[in-house]
Amino acid sequence: xxxxxxxxxxxLTGGAVRAAELPALWSxxxxxxxxxxxxxxxxxxxxxxxAYGTVIDHNGTIILPPVAVNPRMTPSQLKEFKVYRAxxxxxxxxxxxxxxxxxxxxxxxxxxxxxxxxxxxTDFAAHQQREPAMAEEVWxxxxxxxxxxxxxxxxxxxxxxxxxLPQRTAIALQEVAGPGLPVFNRAGEFVGLAASSxxxxxxxxxxxxxxxxxxxxxxxxxxxxxxxxSDVLPYLGRVPTNFFGRPLAWLGAFGMQPxxxxxxxxxxxxxxxxxxxxxxxxxxxxxxxxxxARDILLAIxxxxxxxxxxxxxxxxxxxxxxxxxxxxxxxxxxxxRGDARLELKTVLGEEPRLMGEAERxxxxxxxxxIREFVYGxxxxxxxxxxxxxxVIAHFVKPNGPAGGAxxxxxxxxxxxxxxxxxxxxxxxxxxxxxxxxxGRAEFVLLVSRGGETAVLRVKLR
Amino acid sequence: xxxxxxxxxxLVGSLPASMxxxxxxxxxxxxxxxxxxxxxxxxxxxxxASIGSGVILSADGLILTNAHVASPRAVELSVTLSSLERVxxxxxxxxxxxxxxxxxxxxxxxxxxxxxxxxxxxxxxxKLFVGETVYAVGTPFxxxxxxxxxxxxxxxxxxxxxxxxxxxxTGAFNTWLQTDxxxxxxxxxxxxxxxxxxxxxxxxxxxxxxxxxxxxxxxxTAKRVVEGLSRNGSITRSYIGIVPRALQDLENFYALALNxxxxxxxxxxxxxxxxxxxxPGDILLAIxxxxxxGRFxxxxxxxxxxxxxxxxxxxxxxxxxxxxxTGEYNVVxxxxxxxVGEEWVLEKWGLSVRKVSRTFARENQLEDTTGxxxxxxxxxxxxxxxxxxxxxxxxxxxxxxxxxxxTIQAVHTAYEKKPEPVLxxxxxxxxxxxxxxxx
Numbered sequence: 001x002x003x004x005x006x007x008x009x010x011x012l013t014g015g016a017v018r019a020a021e022l023p024a025l026w027s028x029x030x031x032x033x034x035x036x037x038x039x040x041x042x043x044x045x046x047x048x049x050x051a052y053g054t055v056i057d058h059n060g061t062i063i064l065p066p067v068a069v070n071p072r073m074t075p076s077q078l079k080e081f082k083v084y085r086a087x088x089x090x091x092x093x094x095x096x097x098x099x100x101x102x103x104x105x106x107x108x109x110x111x112x113x114x115x116x117x118x119x120x121x122t123d124f125a126a127h128q129q130r131e132p133a134m135a136e137e138v139w140x141x142x143x144x145x146x147x148x149x150x151x152x153x154x155x156x157x158x159x160x161x162x163x164x165l166p167q168r169t170a171i172a173l174q175e176v177a178g179p180g181l182p183v184f185n186r187a188g189e190f191v192g193l194a195a196s197s198x199x200x201x202x203x204x205x206x207x208x209x210x211x212x213x214x215x216x217x218x219x220x221x222x223x224x225x226x227x228x229x230s231d232v233l234p235y236l237g238r239v240p241t242n243f244f245g246r247p248l249a250w251l252g253a254f255g256m257q258p259x260x261x262x263x264x265x266x267x268x269x270x271x272x273x274x275x276x277x278x279x280x281x282x283x284x285x286x287x288x289x290x291x292x293a294r295d296i297l298l299a300i301x302x303x304x305x306x307x308x309x310x311x312x313x314x315x316x317x318x319x320x321x322x323x324x325x326x327x328x329x330x331x332x333x334x335x336x337r338g339d340a341r342l343e344l345k346t347v348l349g350e351e352p353r354l355m356g357e358a359e360r361x362x363x364x365x366x367x368x369x370i371r372e373f374v375y376g377x378x379x380x381x382x383x384x385x386x387x388x389x390x391v392i393a394h395f396v397k398p399n400g401p402a403g404g405a406x407x408x409x410x411x412x413x414x415x416x417x418x419x420x421x422x423x424x425x426x427x428x429x430x431x432x433x434x435x436x437x438x439g440r441a442e443f444v445l446l447v448s449r450g451g452e453t454a455v456l457r458v459k460l461r
Numbered sequence: 462x463x464x465x466x467x468x469x470x471x472l473v474g475s476l477p478a479s480m481x482x483x484x485x486x487x488x489x490x491x492x493x494x495x496x497x498x499x500x501x502x503x504x505x506x507x508x509x510a511s512i513g514s515g516v517i518l519s520a521d522g523l524i525l526t527n528a529h530v531a532s533p534r535a536v537e538l539s540v541t542l543s544s545l546e547r548v549x550x551x552x553x554x555x556x557x558x559x560x561x562x563x564x565x566x567x568x569x570x571x572x573x574x575x576x577x578x579x580x581x582x583x584x585x586x587x588k589l590f591v592g593e594t595v596y597a598v599g600t601p602f603x604x605x606x607x608x609x610x611x612x613x614x615x616x617x618x619x620x621x622x623x624x625x626x627x628x629x630x631t632g633a634f635n636t637w638l639q640t641d642x643x644x645x646x647x648x649x650x651x652x653x654x655x656x657x658x659x660x661x662x663x664x665x666x667x668x669x670x671x672x673x674x675x676x677x678x679x680x681x682t683a684k685r686v687v688e689g690l691s692r693n694g695s696i697t698r699s700y701i702g703i704v705p706r707a708l709q710d711l712e713n714f715y716a717l718a719l720n721x722x723x724x725x726x727x728x729x730x731x732x733x734x735x736x737x738x739x740x741p742g743d744i745l746l747a748i749x750x751x752x753x754x755g756r757f758x759x760x761x762x763x764x765x766x767x768x769x770x771x772x773x774x775x776x777x778x779x780x781x782x783x784x785x786x787t788g789e790y791n792v793v794x795x796x797x798x799x800x801v802g803e804e805w806v807l808e809k810w811g812l813s814v815r816k817v818s819r820t821f822a823r824e825n826q827l828e829d830t831t832g833x834x835x836x837x838x839x840x841x842x843x844x845x846x847x848x849x850x851x852x853x854x855x856x857x858x859x860x861x862x863x864x865x866x867x868t869i870q871a872v873h874t875a876y877e878k879k880p881e882p883v884l885x886x887x888x889x890x891x892x893x894x895x896x897x898x899x900x
Binding site for chain 2 (some may be wrong): 292
């Protein structure tokens with residue numbers, strides 16, 4: 001008993017001696033973290049979202065994690081950005097700059113009035129970067145919710161594992177920072193940026209269910225995983241000049257699936273990975289370079305795809321290899337087709353118009369938002385780009401006239417009132433006419449869903 | 462003499478069904494059917510037993526029952542006659558579209574054992590009226606020769622189900638009789654009869670959890686199917702690839718006279734109708750000059766049946782209204798196929814597969830009919846260990862396209878003799894992956 005207490009006391013004192021400088025480090029580094037609040041406006045509602053961000057420069061630029069914004073929303077639906085300092089009840093206005101495609105980060109810029117109170121994380125970068133060692137102590141900041149003025153609190157942990165996913169990522173023993181917030185070592189050097197947390201497996205028992213149900217729990221307020229500084233600092237400068245981070249490099253090799261070690265061995269691929277290309281998109285750089293569906297991609301610019309764990313990480317690796325390049329750049333691909341190894345020279349193109357960039361318009365009386373048909377729709381619907389006409393039902397108001405007629409979100413609207421609608425403009429005009437005609441009792445849509453079509457009768461009264 | 466006869470007639474008219482000669486003969490024609498069938502679903506052959514009912518139709522021992530009672534998956538069919546004697550039987554043919562199957566009693570065995578049975582007669586199901594008393598006879602929950610009584614609740618019920626008969630399509634080509642005579646599991650395949658013992662329907666299904674909502678295939682549909690099955694062992698139908706829909710009150714929109722036309726709701730890609738230029742939203746006015754009235758759902762099966770009844774490969778002249786214009790379209794029919802292809806189990810791999818059919822390929826937007834669909838894997842067996850799962854479509858094996866079931870069976874046979882790693886290419890939601898089946 002005695003010896004055990006002694007050991008415990010020793011440990012406590014040992015920690016306390018080194019922790020003496022932490023309060024000083026803490027108060028300095030609090031200026032690098034903020035909470036960002038914004039509203040997402042949809043056809044029928046307005047919802048606040050709060051995300052955590054890290055300051056990256058002296059202009060008040062802040063990065064938010066990729067999951068901060070619902071990918072179905074377009075930037076025009078994101079309103080009233082406000083930036084709150086840790087522990088502050090009042091925020092200052094912010095401007096949404098857009099999303100970087102490679103890192104997925106959303107960029108926000110705080111109002112000039114606040115800039116002096118913010119400090120970029122780069123000020124705390126180590127002079128000599130090194131990966132944190134196993135069991136090294138790391139700490140970070142968590143932020144309480146808005147009701148508690150985003151009060152900061154300390155999280156401390158140790159590095160348990162460092163892995164390539166494909167970015168170098170550390171997993172800590174327990175939660176080490178709010179997602180999107182920085183992680184520091186004991187010297188106060190920036191060592192990484194907390195990512196969204198990992199799902200942890202539990203078994204849930206209850207009075208009703210005594211045998212237990214497996215559940216996966218994700219802590220959305222704190223994270224135990226962080227991207228290492230070496231995979232953060234070089235990319236901070238990628239401040240988008242437009243909402244979608246264009247220019248976006250495009251290859252057009254679609255549905256990449258990793259091969260597992262057994263398959264790699266069967267194909268005589270030693271110490272490397274590979275991906276199967278499910279589809280080569282119409283008119284894409286990959287198609288122009290002669291790539292075929294089911295080609296097995298082995299190497300990029302002569303470098304074999306690395307073996308990564310889990311297997312699927314190699315897909316993200318290939319995608320990042322494309323995204324880090326610019327349209328017009330060349331990329332040499334080695335593929336296996338049957339028994340033949342082929343070298344394909346591709347010149348990356350510019351990503352076709354994205355769903356987020358598509359035009360859209362809401363018709364309140366019909367209860368329907370239509371969206372322009374874009375390249376991605378042709379891919380998802382498995383039709384030729386040349387067959388692409390009509391519009392997509394982007395939002396169908398529950399129990400509204402269109403919803404009552406059986407229209408679903410993502411249905412492909414091909415005809416309105418028996419007339420083929422070739423373009424977004426034609427469809428929008430047609431619906432506007434119908435909506436403006438208050439005497440109209442009904443109209444008819446021809447829609448396609450899962451390769452089948454249906455005639456829907458929309459009753460307006 | 463004359464008086465007796467008259468009395469006799471009068472007596473027959475007022476006698477309860479159980480005492481009429483026809484009804485008694487019917488009771489002697491109803492059989493219990495014990496089925497042992499094989500299923501391939503879980504990556505292994507599994508046998509299961511079930512009980513159904515049937516009715517003997519002829520002196521030479523043809524028995525009519527449901528397709529969901531006796532299908533080609535049956536490995537053993539055993540018939541219990543009204544004398545309680547058991548006799549073997551074999552499947553003559555089945556037709557899941559109408560949920561009917563035809564069995565043949567083992568005549569040699571019947572003769573050898575000197576067994577006797579009666580056979581039933583069909584009535585005219587077109588003459589049934591709502592409210593008419595009917596009896597269901599069968600083996601509900603294994604209770605042999607149970608008769609229940611009810612009325613015809615509806616004589617023209619529309620009831621289409623894309624996977625109603627053990628996963629097979631049913632109900633597109635006929636309407637159903639609805640009755641409140643109690644129909645329970647095990648009644649399936651038994652006759653629905655009038656008071657004089659005439660078979661006017663084959664009890665087929667009921668709503669689970671509902672009270673007394675039973676459905677039977679009308680005798681007039683059954684007669685045609687029995688004829689076809691006894692002659693050819695199967696029913697061949699024509700397919701053109703239109704999905705019809707009742708016009709209901711869309712007549713105004715399409716500027717049609719009342720009770721005219723059928724709405725083409727969808728045209729299957731690549732089908733004869735698509736090739737002929739038909740489009741969704743077209744109105745079918747006439748087939749070979751004969752007018753079509755598809756205003757209500759009940760009217761769709763007879764129209765579908767008209768198309769299905771055309772000789773495979775023959776040309777149908779369809780009169781189509783599109784917008785203000787009316788035109789003629791010649792469509793060459795194809796043979797109708799089920800979505801459900803042939804099934805097999807590759808036991809050493811613990812892998813159950815089903816051949817990709819034309820309909821399956823179309824519904825799942827596959828390029829063609831190459832491949833087999835995985836319907837089950839057995840945990841711990843090579844297919845499961847490699848990562849294959851239900852829903853995958855295996856397109857290549859050892860780099861060879863799986864054009865037929867035989868392709869993959871051959872590789873499996875070779876593996877049985879000499880187990881060596883096998884490379885499998887499969888797609889899941891159109892994403893192509895490779896797998897290795899290892900001994």
